Amino acid sequence: MNEADAAQRTAALLKQRLGARRPRIAVLLGSGWSPLAAEVEDAVDVPYAELPAFPALAVGGHTGLLRAGHLGGVDVLVLAGRQHAYETGRADGMKGAIRTLAALGVQVLVQTNAAGSLDAALRPGELMLVSDHINVPQQSPLFGESGDDRFVDLSAAYDPALREQARFAAARAGIVLHEGVYAWVMGPQFETPAEIRMLQSFGAQAVGMSTVPETILARHTGLRVLALSMLTNMAAGMEARPLSHAHTLATAADASARAVQLLVAVLQALEC
Numbered sequence: 466m467n468e469a470d471a472a473q474r475t476a477a478l479l480k481q482r483l484g485a486r487r488p489r490i491a492v493l494l495g496s497g498w499s500p501l502a503a504e505v506e507d508a509v510d511v512p513y514a515e516l517p518a519f520p521a522l523a524v525g526g527h528t529g530l531l532r533a534g535h536l537g538g539v540d541v542l543v544l545a546g547r548q549h550a551y552e553t554g555r556a557d558g559m560k561g562a563i564r565t566l567a568a569l570g571v572q573v574l575v576q577t578n579a580a581g582s583l584d585a586a587l588r589p590g591e592l593m594l595v596s597d598h599i600n601v602p603q604q605s606p607l608f609g610e611s612g613d614d615r616f617v618d619l620s621a622a623y624d625p626a627l628r629e630q631a632r633f634a635a636a637r638a639g640i641v642l643h644e645g646v647y648a649w650v651m652g653p654q655f656e657t658p659a660e661i662r663m664l665q666s667f668g669a670q671a672v673g674m675s676t677v678p679e680t681i682l683a684r685h686t687g688l689r690v691l692a693l694s695m696l697t698n699m700a701a702g703m704e705a706r707p708l709s710h711a712h713t714l715a716t717a718a719d720a721s722a723r724a725v726q727l728l729v730a731v732l733q734a735l736e737c
């Protein structure tokens with residue numbers, strides 16, 4: 466089965482499972498954001514393992530579950546778990562999943578992630594709206610695609626109108642929402658202090674190991690994208706303490722209640 470067929474077949478299968486639901490918004494949960502899934506009401510769950518176009522997930526903490534339901538009264542599809550490029554060395558792990566969303570009629574992809582802060586003013590536990598990205602490894606999930614539409618315009622990859630709505634929602638909810646550029650690195654190792662100084666000089670405010678491939682895939686299929694980062698640590702060399710995945714997850718756990726509150730407020734404010 467080729468990729469396009471897998472996405473169509475997966476969308477057909479999901480339509481059966483979702484009944485009359487036709488969510489226009491999908492939320493892709495990154496590290497630190499998984500408690501959001503527990504807030505979904507009237508949930509219908511489908512494990513990724515039952516969805517031919519979805520990836521098999523290997524990393525602990527990522528359960529690989531698609532949950533449809535209502536969040537703050539908004540009809541959504543929540544994707545708990547993504548395949549990262551550091552698992553396979555390839556950036557196209559979520560290609561089938563994103564194309565399935567498009568085939569289902571989803572219009573907006575809201576991405577969430579955990580990221581390191583490159584800016585002394587953005588502290589661990591705080592939240593950042595992604596205004597733009599830097600694809601540091603220059604990898605693409607579209608390698609091997611044909612057709613002129615592979616030359617995707619990314620000049621407004623993170624939808625300006627959706628960003629305005631997110632800023633408004635955060636202000637109304639009284640939650641500080643920074644805004645900045647997200648630099649994507651392959652990982653899985655953290656960066657060196659020299660790499661962090663390079664990324665700062667590039668003009669990035671945050672660094673992480675996800676999101677950018679899915680943004681490219683989403684823009685390629687015509688989905689609008691909004692992305693939110695939870696800053697879980699100061700990047701390498703900015704503070705004396707060493708970096709660890711466990712520390713990232715611990716900070717994320719502390720910050721997740723506010724992150725979930727923000728996300729629900731944002732979903733309620735999105736016009737799509």
Ligand code: HPA
Nearest residue numbers: 579580581672673674700
């Ligand atoms: N670097 C890369 N990815 C990350 C970091 C970091 O410091 N923190 C959370 N994800």
